[in-house]
Amino acid sequence: MTFQKNFKEDSIMAEPTVLGYIKEQPERLKYVFENKDVFVKPFVDVFTKNNIKKVIFFGSGTSYNVSILGTYYFKHLVGIDAEYQYPTVFKNYEKADWSGLLKKDEILYVGISQSGTSISTCEVMKFAQQEGYHTLAITGNLNSEITKYVDTKVHLLVGDELTPPETKGYTTSVISVYLWAVECAHVTGKMSDAEYEKALDETKKLVDQFQTVVDESEAWYDRNRTTIVNSDRLYFLGYGIDFATAIEAQLKVGEMLRLPALGYEIEEYSHGPTMAISKKQTICIIGSDEGEFEHSVDFSKSFKKYTDRVHFITCKDLGNDPRDCVFSVKTNKYLAPLMFTVPFQFVAAKGAKDIGIDTAINPFDENLAHYKD
Numbered sequence: 001m002t003f004q005k006n007f008k009e010d011s012i013m014a015e016p017t018v019l020g021y022i023k024e025q026p027e028r029l030k031y032v033f034e035n036k037d038v039f040v041k042p043f044v045d046v047f048t049k050n051n052i053k054k055v056i057f058f059g060s061g062t063s064y065n066v067s068i069l070g071t072y073y074f075k076h077l078v079g080i081d082a083e084y085q086y087p088t089v090f091k092n093y094e095k096a097d098w099s100g101l102l103k104k105d106e107i108l109y110v111g112i113s114q115s116g117t118s119i120s121t122c123e124v125m126k127f128a129q130q131e132g133y134h135t136l137a138i139t140g141n142l143n144s145e146i147t148k149y150v151d152t153k154v155h156l157l158v159g160d161e162l163t164p165p166e167t168k169g170y171t172t173s174v175i176s177v178y179l180w181a182v183e184c185a186h187v188t189g190k191m192s193d194a195e196y197e198k199a200l201d202e203t204k205k206l207v208d209q210f211q212t213v214v215d216e217s218e219a220w221y222d223r224n225r226t227t228i229v230n231s232d233r234l235y236f237l238g239y240g241i242d243f244a245t246a247i248e249a250q251l252k253v254g255e256m257l258r259l260p261a262l263g264y265e266i267e268e269y270s271h272g273p274t275m276a277i278s279k280k281q282t283i284c285i286i287g288s289d290e291g292e293f294e295h296s297v298d299f300s301k302s303f304k305k306y307t308d309r310v311h312f313i314t315c316k317d318l319g320n321d322p323r324d325c326v327f328s329v330k331t332n333k334y335l336a337p338l339m340f341t342v343p344f345q346f347v348a349a350k351g352a353k354d355i356g357i358d359t360a361i362n363p364f365d366e367n368l369a370h371y372k373d
């Protein structure tokens with residue numbers, strides 16, 4: 001069986017490669033931002049018409065990691081309840097509102113699936129629809145399986161991504177979910193006109209500078225490639241919103257570079273896994289804001305006593321250690337995950353190339369994760 005992906009838009013690449021898709025992100029994110037009405041309007045319509053009080057995000061793999069960010073965006077920016085859940089675990093162990101205070105039609109189930117064919121995500125949306133909840137899916141293929149199980153289908157403007165691992169699929173999904181939250185926050189009065197303009201301005205500024213993000217990420221990988229690809233194990237550590245980047249890095253490296261890769265909340269990492277710390281381990285610490293940043297710097301100093309392979313990925317000022325990826329592009333902590341994922345896309349895709357792995361081939365030939373189109 002072959003890996004199933006099916007996007008209807010034309011590919012602009014003669015021979016699709018993960019590295020090609022990584023490098024397409026500046027242009028693609030700009031396109032997504034300029035065409036935001038396509039995916040923001042249908043979401044906001046459902047949200048406002050139904051006076052939604054809670055959003056539950058579902059996805060698998062990369063799309064699950066997007067759900068983590070979506071949840072923080074809706075909690076912090078829109079100020080409503082939100083959750084991210086593994087689809088099948090949710091079906092078997094959870095319910096939409098344990099408090100019993102919300103009406104069914106105040107809850108929105110959101111399925112994120114670039115291909116629209118992830119089995120578990122499709123199944124939970126089908127279940128939600130049968131139970132009578134509002135259901136919405138964002139997908140790159142508006143004729144895909146998931147669209148059969150939702151009231152509202154929203155187009156993810158990702159274009160083709162014909163290689164198994166998703167890279168631009170992640171960043172286009174993140175920016176889409178962020179723009180949903182910004183718009184919902186504005187229309188509900190949670191964000192003032194000035195705050196709304198600022199949020200859009202910051203988004204535009206970031207997508208306009210995304211080529212620099214890609215260039216600085218690749219340069220960071222090139223500077224550190226030798227130790228990275230010769231590591232016994234790679235850890236990706238982040239607090240709060242940066243935890244999404246940590247487990248997205250774990251996933252990308254697991255898919256492509258295929259070395260042992262572990263994503264942890266940074267303090268959790270210090271509760272046990274540090275017992276295994278050794279000189280051939282690479283530890284990447286992601287982003288962070290305010291107090292979390294200071295704390296992460298303290299952690300990195302301690303880790304450096306045990307391995308030289310400690311890297312900080314941030315847009316805060318941090319000096320000139322070539323092991324770090326300190327972006328010259330600055331942005332807010334909600335948009336920063338768009339940047340922080342890119343260095344790890346290079347670790348995964350360029351690292352794989354450097355050690356002779358073809359990322360266009362999925363050697364696992366079983367159809368467990370996706371429906372066939």
Ligand SMILES: O=P(O)(O)OC[C@H]1O[C@](O)(CO)[C@@H](O)[C@@H]1O
Pocket residue numbers: 060061062063112113114115116117118121164165166369
């Ligand atoms: O967003 P989709 O298409 O549901 O896919 C989710 C996940 O499935 C895979 O494509 C393979 O299982 C992963 O690479 C990806 O993270």
